[in-house]
Amino acid sequence: MVKEKIGAEAEKCRLFAALAEAVDGMDEEGAVEAAHAVIDAGIDAYEAITGGLSRGMETVSDKYETGIYFVPEILLCADAMYAAMDVLKPHIKVRRSAAAMPVIIGVIEGDIHDIGKNIVKLMLEAAGFTIHDLGNDVRVSAFVEKAREVGSGIIAVSTLMSTTMPGMGRLVDALGEAGIRRDFRVMIGGGPISASFAEKTGADAYGANAMEAVRIAAAWQEAHS
């Protein structure tokens, strides 16, 4: 009995390591294979995501931050993570963990550059946040509408173009006009954005990169709970 349990633990560790390595190694097939093995072995799917996939993405973001991985590598790691996630998702037992703040995320109106937004989304997701992804070229009114629906939480907005930056200030103003500004923390980021610009728009924070966005969101989460 005890021996069996040790065997199961070892198998679990092995599979979580395989998931993490497949994500870090941009190996979509390997990730899917390991995810199926997790399900076949009767291992908890949620645990596999936090203990396997997220751990892999942590390594990936470390490599991104230290200049080992760049945008193509992040995309391929993300592909592997999402492919395994698709296998694991239907098996997750719903258990609301200590109410993670919802994050509404999108690229501001007029801009379709969404790689950066997707990386931030991915990192936030891996960190346990619930994401409402509005996609790219998102109208200010669509952000506000979603914010009303969600009630409270975090709004994360990005753009790669200087021409669409003013939309971010308009969003902050629109939240105020809708009377829900105080229910949301707003962070902005993207190529041309700066800390001083963020301050001017009235946003609560500027995320210089995906890791910083996660750190800010995690700090807000901690203050919240």
Add this chain to the structure above:
Amino acid sequence: MIDQMTPAERMGAFLAGKDIDRPPCVPLILNHAARVIGEKISRYATDGAVMGAAHVAAYRRYGHDLITIFTDTSIIGEAMGTTLEFPDDDVSRVRVPAVVDQQDLDRLEEIDCRRAGRLPVLLEAVRRCVNEVGGEVFVSVCIPAPFSTAAALRTTAALARDLYRQRDLAHGLIDRASALTEDFATAVHEAGGIPALVDPVASGSVLSRKTFEEFALGGIRRVIERIRTLGAPGILHICGRTSTIIDLMADSGAAVISVDQIPLKEAREKVGWRACLMGNVRPTETLLEGTPDAVRAEALACLEDAADNPGGFILSSGCEVPIETPPENIDALMDSARQWGLR
């Protein structure tokens, strides 16, 4: 603060290594030119007469040392079959990429760079500028480099995946793009312009050094070689971070290397003895959002770091001057170069 030479005299002497009255100053005035004549970006981007008039007016307004014609990085991709959309008052974006799979690449037809897409718009703009002010200032066109064009043909995300999953397709795209870009550089030269290369997608913020070396450098080198054969100096601009690739940028054969997010001191240490550097007042923080004083302070810091670079130095913005930049900030940048000349 009155200039002793015309921009053409200054740039000509500068590139020939002769004495000049003050450091050349070439803020990357691209789509901002439309604002100088109060025109919408969509008209500027699609009408060669408007584009030409905008750059002539911008030159007369600011007196910069090189006209830099450009509107978007997808224009060669568009000529090869990508469909763009044109927001009323913003730069175009990719709507339908030309190449979804290998068959699409094989099906791409031979392209006449003097007729395809909006390439004639750029050529028309060059001719207008040369006719009106060509006696006093050189006219350049910032042409998207092959890697950035491949991104416009495929979308950036698809190309990024190709680099690992369909390497042959990526190389094929870049080859085809290089051939057309070489042709177009020749057409620009024949219209009286100076072809320059811009490769924003190959930025060190996006690609690793290894990927840049394997996929982007070859295309750049090919086009720069053609440009140098035409007797032009070869100007290469890559925005974002470039610390990891600046030596490779110099290896491309470009005589002028225009940089964005890299300290000029570092750029100078790495390639200053074999390349003329150009840069790098921050476009958003300083030119768009800063005061004229902030622009002057940063411009002077750039000059202090690089004005005596052995390979030469051109004062510039790190990347495109943002469309809504206050004109007085561009004046402040130009005046910084003029003041430096008085020292």
